[in-house]
Amino acid sequence: MVSRRARSYAIGDAVGAALVLSQPLSFWGGIDVETGRIIDHSHPDLGRSVTAAILVMPAGRGSSSSSSVFAESIRRGTGPAAIVLATSDPILTVGALVAHSLYGVSCPVVVCSIEGMATGDHLQVVASGDGEALVTVAPKSQRP
Amino acid sequence: MTLELTPQDYSLLHGEHGEAAAFAMQILVSFADAVGATSLLDIVGAHIDGCLYHGQVSLDFVERFVAGGGRVRVPTTLNVGAIDLIHPELIRMSHPEQAPARRLMRAHEELGCVPSFTCAPYQTVFRPRFGDQVAWGESNAIVFANSVIGARTDRYGDFIDLCCAITGRAPAWGLHLDENRRARVLVRLTDFAPPVQATDALFVAVGLLVGVMAGDRVPVIDGLPPPRSEDQLKALGAAGASSGSLALFHIVGVTPEAPTLQEALGGACPEQLFEIRPVDVTRALQQLSTVPDGTGIDAVCLGTPHFSRNEWNRLLTALAHPSTSARPRVPIYVNTGRATLKLLEDEGHLDGLRERNVIAVTDTCTYLTPILKRMDGAVMTNSGKWAHYAPGNLGVQVAFGELEDCVASAMEGRVVRSAW
Numbered sequence: 001m002v003s004r005r006a007r008s009y010a011i012g013d014a015v016g017a018a019l020v021l022s023q024p025l026s027f028w029g030g031i032d033v034e035t036g037r038i039i040d041h042s043h044p045d046l047g048r049s050v051t052a053a054i055l056v057m058p059a060g061r062g063s064s065s066s067s068s069v070f071a072e073s074i075r076r077g078t079g080p081a082a083i084v085l086a087t088s089d090p091i092l093t094v095g096a097l098v099a100h101s102l103y104g105v106s107c108p109v110v111v112c113s114i115e116g117m118a119t120g121d122h123l124q125v126v127a128s129g130d131g132e133a134l135v136t137v138a139p140k141s142q143r144p
Numbered sequence: 145m146t147l148e149l150t151p152q153d154y155s156l157l158h159g160e161h162g163e164a165a166a167f168a169m170q171i172l173v174s175f176a177d178a179v180g181a182t183s184l185l186d187i188v189g190a191h192i193d194g195c196l197y198h199g200q201v202s203l204d205f206v207e208r209f210v211a212g213g214g215r216v217r218v219p220t221t222l223n224v225g226a227i228d229l230i231h232p233e234l235i236r237m238s239h240p241e242q243a244p245a246r247r248l249m250r251a252h253e254e255l256g257c258v259p260s261f262t263c264a265p266y267q268t269v270f271r272p273r274f275g276d277q278v279a280w281g282e283s284n285a286i287v288f289a290n291s292v293i294g295a296r297t298d299r300y301g302d303f304i305d306l307c308c309a310i311t312g313r314a315p316a317w318g319l320h321l322d323e324n325r326r327a328r329v330l331v332r333l334t335d336f337a338p339p340v341q342a343t344d345a346l347f348v349a350v351g352l353l354v355g356v357m358a359g360d361r362v363p364v365i366d367g368l369p370p371p372r373s374e375d376q377l378k379a380l381g382a383a384g385a386s387s388g389s390l391a392l393f394h395i396v397g398v399t400p401e402a403p404t405l406q407e408a409l410g411g412a413c414p415e416q417l418f419e420i421r422p423v424d425v426t427r428a429l430q431q432l433s434t435v436p437d438g439t440g441i442d443a444v445c446l447g448t449p450h451f452s453r454n455e456w457n458r459l460l461t462a463l464a465h466p467s468t469s470a471r472p473r474v475p476i477y478v479n480t481g482r483a484t485l486k487l488l489e490d491e492g493h494l495d496g497l498r499e500r501n502v503i504a505v506t507d508t509c510t511y512l513t514p515i516l517k518r519m520d521g522a523v524m525t526n527s528g529k530w531a532h533y534a535p536g537n538l539g540v541q542v543a544f545g546e547l548e549d550c551v552a553s554a555m556e557g558r559v560v561r562s563a564w
Contacts, residue, residue: 009174009177009178010174028198029536033199063301064193064281064299064300064301064302064304065193065196065198065301065302067301067302067303067304068194068198068199068201068202068302068303069198069199071201071205071303072198072199072200072201072202075199075200075201075204076199088178088179088180089178090175090178090179090304091301093174093175093178094171094174094175094178094302094303094304095303097170097171097174097175098171098201098205098303099201101167101170101171101208102201102204102205102208103204131177
């Protein structure tokens with residue numbers, strides 16, 4: 001089990017299985033908010049569900065309407081449990097902040113190195129209000 | 145680097161100007177932090193993209209401001225919504241389905257936004273001036289404001305555009321700042337036989353190509369002929385913001401920050417050089433059409449972005465031409481701003497048009513909301529943006545052509561085209 005220091009952009013605590021995307025995903029046009037599934041036909045992870053996963057990807061992408069779609073997925077409970085990015089993304093940050101303010105549901109958004117993370121790894125994200133966050137990774141292969 | 149706030153920013157943040165302003169400032173501060181801004185700056189206007197309904201969250205967000213007594217602090221225009229409030233009979237949705245989308249548009253008005261409901265606010269009295277700092281949403285409006293007018297906005301969108309309007313502030317970053325506005329890449333038109341004709345199709349094709357070439361860098365385009373009207377620059381920007389994320393372009397000798405190539409580049413060397421040849425233009429235009437010439441069409445859609453007064457004149461002229469004075473076989477839908485519509489109505493230009501199968505659509509756009517009666521066949525459009533998004537949004541086939549070709553095609557009910 002290894003912990004990484006991260007920067008917190010939207011606060012909250014989450015645990016779950018990692019879903020590591022090789023390519024950035026735009027929530028607008030990319031996620032079906034009713035099912036949480038990836039519907040972008042050009043995306044390699046088409047058909048996978050982001051619901052309750054710790055979504056790990058290099059960056060955000062695409063339309064600024066993604067803020068709304070991300071926030072709507074959090075409201076409906078079809079969104080991810082947390083998002084871990086390699087570079088900060090204002091669109092996703094705003095979506096998480098708005099959902100937290102309106103519904104009291106947190107979906108932490110943090111930035112750290114995502115190297116070595118793999119789909120299925122057990123991740124814990126703790127993101128506090130002072131900009132600090134900690135991401136703990138328990139690789140899938142080492143879990144009992 | 146941390147974000148430094150002014151006493152006035154803190155006063156907004158701490159609720160001294162009400163709950164709504166404090167909520168807006170909290171979100172704006174977090175956003176500014178995420179983009180690495182070290183301060184906020186004053187804006188003189190805003191344009192809000194958030195009145196298009198994306199789900200319950202869209203409405204909950206705005207109602208929070210309404211309940212908190214929110215008012216915009218700067219003149220603020222509204223982008224399109226999902227409903228044509230002036231011609232509601234055109235919207236093919238049940239009343240219960242329409243209700244939240246309708247409320248979303250009205251709720252923005254309660255915050256003091258101007259009910260312009262247009263994606264081309266630059267065609268109205270709210271057109272910003274050169275050098276103005278603004279916070280705009282809607283990709284075509286952003287690229288037009290930056291490039292054609294020389295006003296300054298970065299790419300804003302849902303939630304954050306309204307936070308800027310409510311606080312009158314925006315992060316000091318990106319295209320608000322001098323150093324980020326100079327061109328980084330040079331796009332040169334090469335091997336075109338002079339004189340190069342300033343056709344609408346050329347500007348659309350160049351926009352599509354530049355959007356892909358530039359990525360997130362500012363391009364300067366060299367070798368384009370002067371546009372016939374600013375509508376061609378509108379079309380170029382809209383196309384580039386569809387194929388890519390174009391937010392600012394320069395054209396040497398045309399746009400205000402590019403009197404010369406050297407000035408557009410800020411005296412530096414371009415990081416990369418791209419060339420556009422006639423064959424690239426032809427290919428880009430061919431790729432916009434998903435059906436061959438001669439295919440039957442169900443409708444023509446014009447006005448994405450919203451049709452200007454000048455474009456209406458061209459349409460009315462084409463419709464009055466002796467060869468096309470018959471009633472079109474398929475409807476011609478024209479998306480336009482309500483301010484433009486009012487002007488035309490007052491002057492009597494729209495009398496009898498609907499009977500002639502020409503249908504003005506305001507407050508929304510035919511690729512966003514169910515308006516077209518039939519979508520099982522192809523639709524012809526003069527818009528690179530409509531052609532780019534409609535197959536995905538509506539599931540229709542499209543043919544792209546010049547405005548006059550669109551009118552001729554409507555008359556015949558199939559795609560007819562003069563050579564590009």
